[in-house]
Amino acid sequence: MSDDGGGYRDAKGRQRPAARRRSNDGRSAQRPTDRRRSGDPARRVAWQVTRNVADGAYANLDLQKLLREAGLHGRDAGFATELTYGAIRMRGLYDPIIERCAGRPVAQIDAPVLDTLRLGAHQLLGMRVPAHAAASETVALAREVNGAGAAGFVNAVLRRVSERTREEWVAEVIAGREPLERLSIEHSHPMWVVRAMRAALLERGTATSDDVDEQLLALLQADNAPPLVSLVARPGLATVEELVAAGAHASQLSRVGAVLDGGDPAQIDAVRRMRAAVQDEGSQLLTLALAEPGLVEGREHQEWLDLCAGPGGKTALLANLAAEQGAVVFANEVSEHRTTLVRKSLRATLEAGIEVMIGTGDGRDLGVEEPDTYERVLADVPCTGLGALRRRPEARWRRTPSDVTPLVTLQRQLLLSALATTRPGGVVGYSTCSPHLAETSQLVASVVEQTGATLQDARPLFRDTAGAPIEHLGNGPDVQLWPHLHGTDAMYFALLRKPETQD
Known part of the structure; x- marks a missing residue:
């Protein structure tokens, strides 16, 4: 990767700039013979990821694949990662700037060229x-x-972009707009997402x-x-101390978590052997909450269900926690492909002799097929993913308001099925990686009203590494985590207890 724009080293080994001439507008410009004929590998990888994302790929998965293929690591891989994520994440700000500099709407710029311009704008x-x-x-x-x-x-567009600072461009593109619209542009979130976040902050009691x-x-x-990269030490397979010895530091939130400030987590032996894994601390906390000892009385050897298990990170943690209590986890996924991902995540767990029953089926059907079966059920349902925008930069542009209603319909069906599979007196942990009210508290309230289930206060189950209650979880009885308050994804969790007897 080259950040110096070319040049040469003199006889003493000092870097000297490439020969330049003055352009007609007085700006410095390289001679045509000195211009690079191709981009450097890091920028080329970043551009290819943006194109693949436009075709439906996920940035985090595609980037790692292309970095490996290009043989990029260390500083070059870090540069490519920052450039890729930033250009995708901040396009809501960069596009209006590009429009002004190009003299045309971005819709009239060829998409591959527009991606190149976004990469340039992010660097500038x-x-x-x-x-x-x-x-x-x-x-x-x-x-x-x-x-x-x-x-x-x-070249012409980026020259114009470079004529002003970021602050000057922000002031221009938000001038004369309403407050929420200004936030939407400057911080590059679609307006519907900004409104949904604001409503959730107020409704949850997080903000006044x-x-x-x-x-x-914030x-x-x-x-x-x-x-940062959050790691989980899967109980019985790895310890937090082992991850700390490998360069991480212990999580302050999760008793099974650690945080890696930099570097490749795959270089850690426990991660490479799947005794530990990359997992957000919020996901760890809700899994620990559902696995709380003594939460459900009943059979000595309990059966727990992960209704929507893929790709398997929560399943693996839940299975290892269940094994400590003599319980066994049943993992269900809707497709063979996702079931394969679950098996992969559970490899070390299974090799350790921990029994996990893995199957493929539509979670909406299990309530009829296996009624009153499980003491604890995790319903980590498909959602808009608005709580994971830090990690999934394309999600804010891929989702639209029209996605919410069909997702809520699916979520409701899955939660009703989860309750049906639960034994009387058992519990369902309903979770989403979204704070959207329609996907969280509103849906749970309607299901509670329909089924007669009891909404338990889940807040006491969320304790930090020292055992102290975690603050700012909302008014309750359900829980909402936030990136700006907890440093986690915006995970939602509700604990529903099925009545002991059915009328």
Whole structure:
């Protein structure tokens, strides 16, 4: 990767800039013979990921694959990661800036060229890359992936972008707009997401009318901050101390968690052998809550169900926690492909002799097929994913308001099925990686009213590493975690207890 825009070393080994001439507008420009003919590998990987994401790929999965194929690691891999995530994440701000500099709507710019421009804009406005290097390297990339004609267009647009600071551009593109619209543009969240987050902060009791604007700003900023890597030590297979010895530091939130400040988690032996795994601390906390000893009385050898198990991270933690209590977990997934992912996640658990029953089926049917069977059921349902925008930069652009209603219908069916599979007196842990009220408290309230289930106070089950109650969980009895308050994904959790007798 080159961030110096080219050049050479003199006889004493000192870096010298490439020969330059003055352009007609007085700006420095490289001679055509000195221009790079292709982009560097890190930028090329970033561009390819953005194109693949446009075709439906997931940035976090695709990026790792392409980094390996390009042989990038260390500083180059870090640069490619920051560039990829930032350009995708912040396009809500960069697009109106690009429109002004291009003199046309972004809809009229070829999509592959627009992705190149977003990468250039992020280097100029969101990274510590010298302006000349950001422009020249991005133009070289454009020449390679978009063609010579497009490279000239990219060069002209990025020159205009570089004429102002980020703060100056923000002031221009938000001028004259309503407060929420200004937040939407500056912090690059669709307006419907901003409104949904604001409503959730108020309804959950996290914010009041006096501080909701401050809380909302902090939440949007947290969504745009690259998260640290959270690890889980699967009980009986690995320990937090082992992860700390490998370079992580112990989580302050989760008793089975650790946090890695940098580096590749796959280099840690426990992670590589799947005795530990990458898992958000919020996911760890809700799994620990459902596995709380003594939560359900009854049979000596209990059976627990993970209704929507894929890709298997929560299942693996739940299975190891269940084994400590003499219980066995049944894992269900709707497709063979996702069932395969569950088996992969559980490899070390199964090799350790811990029994997990894994099957494929529609979770909506299990309530009829296996009624009154399980003491504890985890219903970690498909959702909009608005709580994981830090880790999934494309999710904010991929989801639309029209997705909510069909998802809520599916979530309701799965929760009703989960309750039906539960033994009288047993519990269902309903969770989503979204704070949207329609997917969380509103849905749970309607199911409670329909079924007669009792909504238990889940807040006492959420304790930090020291055993102290975790704060800012909301008014209860359900729980909402937040990136800006807890440093986790915005996980929601409700604990429903099935009546002992059915009328």
